Amino acid sequence: MGTIKNRAARGLNACGLLLLLCIALASCGGHAGSNTGNTGSAADKAYTLSGQWYRHYTGTIAGKPVHLNLTYYSQQLRGTYYYGNSGLPIGLYNGEDTTKSDTSQYITEDAETERNDNNDYTNNAHWVVTFAGKGITGKWVSRDGKKMYDINLKEDYPAGTYQFDIAIADSSAGMGIATAVTSYQVSMPGVEMNKDDKYFLDTVLIRDLGCEPSASNDFVACMHQRNGDYLQAVFGDADTTDHDPADTTDHDAADSLQNHNESSQNSWVMYNEHGLVVFESLGYLYMGGAHGMYGSTYTCADVQGRRVWKLGDIMKVDTVKLMALIELEARRQYKIKKGEKLGSQLLVDTIPVTDNIYFTESGITFNYGIYEIASYADGQSSFYIPFSKLMDMLRPDFKKRMGL
Numbered sequence: 001m002g003t004i005k006n007r008a009a010r011g012l013n014a015c016g017l018l019l020l021l022c023i024a025l026a027s028c029g030g031h032a033g034s035n036t037g038n039t040g041s042a043a044d045k046a047y048t049l050s051g052q053w054y055r056h057y058t059g060t061i062a063g064k065p066v067h068l069n070l071t072y073y074s075q076q077l078r079g080t081y082y083y084g085n086s087g088l089p090i091g092l093y094n095g096e097d098t099t100k101s102d103t104s105q106y107i108t109e110d111a112e113t114e115r116n117d118n119n120d121y122t123n124n125a126h127w128v129v130t131f132a133g134k135g136i137t138g139k140w141v142s143r144d145g146k147k148m149y150d151i152n153l154k155e156d157y158p159a160g161t162y163q164f165d166i167a168i169a170d171s172s173a174g175m176g177i178a179t180a181v182t183s184y185q186v187s188m189p190g191v192e193m194n195k196d197d198k199y200f201l202d203t204v205l206i207r208d209l210g211c212e213p214s215a216s217n218d219f220v221a222c223m224h225q226r227n228g229d230y231l232q233a234v235f236g237d238a239d240t241t242d243h244d245p246a247d248t249t250d251h252d253a254a255d256s257l258q259n260h261n262e263s264s265q266n267s268w269v270m271y272n273e274h275g276l277v278v279f280e281s282l283g284y285l286y287m288g289g290a291h292g293m294y295g296s297t298y299t300c301a302d303v304q305g306r307r308v309w310k311l312g313d314i315m316k317v318d319t320v321k322l323m324a325l326i327e328l329e330a331r332r333q334y335k336i337k338k339g340e341k342l343g344s345q346l347l348v349d350t351i352p353v354t355d356n357i358y359f360t361e362s363g364i365t366f367n368y369g370i371y372e373i374a375s376y377a378d379g380q381s382s383f384y385i386p387f388s389k390l391m392d393m394l395r396p397d398f399k400k401r402m403g404l
Contacts, residue, residue, distance in 0.1 A: 044133035046103040049077070052166040054187055056272050057081075058156040061140050062149035067361075068092075068136075069269045073166050073185055077107060080270045087362030088384055089270065092127070103130050104138075127151060160274045162197065162303065163190035169223035173231050180261040182230040184209070184223035187267050187279060197303050201277070204301050204308060208281060209265075230263045234287075262286040271360050274403070275304030278358045295369035296380060298358035302401060311355045314364070315393040322353050322385075322393070326366055329383040330373075348373050359402070363387050 052073035059066060061083075070079035070092070077094035091110040107127040129138030134155040139148045157163060170183035188205060189198040202217035210229075211222035264284045271278035279299045286292030300309040311317065327342065327350075334345045343349040356367045363386040370376050387394065387404055394404065 044135065046130040046132040048103055049075075049105070049131060052168065054164040054166060054190075054269055055155050056157055056161050056163075056269075057136060057153040058158070059136075059151075059153035061151050066153070067273065068153055069272055071166065071187065071268050073168060077105070078266075078268050079107075080268070082360055084361070087360040087386075089360050089365065103132075105129050105131065160276075160304075161272045162201075162277060163192045164188060164269055165190045167219040167223065169220055169227060171224065171227040171231060173235060175235055177259055178235075178261070179259070180231055180234045180263075182227045182263040184226060184264070185266040186219060186223065186281075187269050188219045200303060200306055201301060204299060205267075205279070208267075208279070208299055226265075234261050260286070261288075262292065270298075270358060273361065274401075275302065276401070277301045277303060278360070280358070291376065293370065296367060297356055298367065300358055305401060309359075309398065311353075311357050313395065314357075314359070314398045315390060315395055317353060318393055319353055322390075323351060325385050325389055326351050326353070326383050329385065330381070333381075333383070334374075346374050347371065364390065 049072055054069070054071045057068040057070060059068075065084035066081050067084065068079060068081040070077065072078075077092065079092040080089050081092065082089050092107050093110065094105060094107050105127070107129065109125045109127070125143050126141055127138060128141060129136050129151055136151060136153040138151050140151050141148050164187045166185065167188050168183070168185050170181065172179065172181040174180070186205065186209065189201045193201070199217070202219075203213040206213050206217050206219065206222055209219075209222050210226055262284070263286075265281060267279050267281040269277060270280050279301070280296050281299070282294065282296045284292055284294040301307075302309055307313070330336070330342065330346070330351055331338070334342075336342060336345050341349050342351065351368070351373055354366050354368055354372075356369075357364050358367070359365070363384050365382050365384045368374070368381040368383075370378075370380060372381070374381050387402070391399075391404070398404075
């Protein structure tokens with residue numbers, strides 16, 4: 001499992017990429033996608049990515065089995081993959097295509113639970129691959145460029161995995177010199193899904209968007225409603241249609257507003273195996289000041305069991321033990337020596353147990369938003385703890401569900 005941050009969330013470079021993402025989304029209008037990207041033919045001819053879609057891939061990198069969840073929309077790739085023997089999520093997002101080829105993709109890795117020196121994420125390990133037929137082939141390249149391994153992946157939906165579509169909606173308004181843009185991009189259950197599974201996930205995801213579930217569970221209508229709520233919060237009941245945003249003399253009605261206001265919410269499938277799906281939702285908000293605010297929240301849906309797993313459902317929390325495990329991981333990531341206070345590098349001396357978690361094949365990741373335990377420049381903090389260190393806390397029904 002997913003991207004800019006610690007995929008979209010590490011440091012000022014990540015914030016800049018988010019702004020680019022928001023601009024791209026703002027041009028999309030309101031519509032739902034149904035895996036409209038070209039899946040190729042038996043001839044396996046390489047193709048240029050288009051449309052908007054979600055795909056689940058299996059295959060190998062350097063001969064080792066991997067699982068990949070990949071989303072494409074507004075000319076952006078976002079994804080998460082993990083090796084079958086570890087489950088540690090590694091994020092993916094497309095960067096500059098240095099190959100200058102119409103069909104070759106340069107995709108950058110960003111492991112959520114790793115931190116590079118000086119927050120330098122511009123030279124990470126990366127992929128140079130082509131999409132052909134239902135496959136992805138090419139090379140994995142190490143950060144220093146000295147190691148290269150074959151990538152061979154194929155779109156695949158084995159039992160217990162699900163297909164998803166992409167829905168996009170955006171809106172904007174202006175009054176005087178003040179403008180506001182708002183956009184949503186969400187993953188929604190595909191039409192191919194069993195109707196009972198689809199209704200369960202529809203209900204979970206519509207509620208996550210902030211709308212009340214209904215018989216129709218219309219994602220586009222919900223997103224437009226939420227966009228309208230945001231514009232209402234910015235402009236109130238003012239009539240934005242009678243004001244020319246380009247007319248800088250029209251100040252009276254917008255004196256108390258920022259020149260530019262922006263909101264977005266984007267979701268990805270991070271894990272999709274064994275009847276379990278994990279979604280990441282990344283929100284961004286700018287209403288003036290030096291920078292916007294952003295953060296990720298996670299939904300762990302057990303489709304087969306018809307429930308959403310929370311931390312208390314997954315384990316009987318031993319706070320002292322769990323805090324100690326999280327602290328060890330924080331010290332490793334931030335290079336804080338034993339005996340040195342966490343506050344020497346972080347904003348806190350102790351890290352509380354958060355409920356903002358997600359699981360993959362072999363462990364749980366605890367996610368902390370910006371300013372929660374670290375500075376804005378550090379971005380979000382994610383600490384992966386393998387199940388092997390948590391077995392005495394995991395509840396029997398969760399162990400059974402995960403095959404532990």
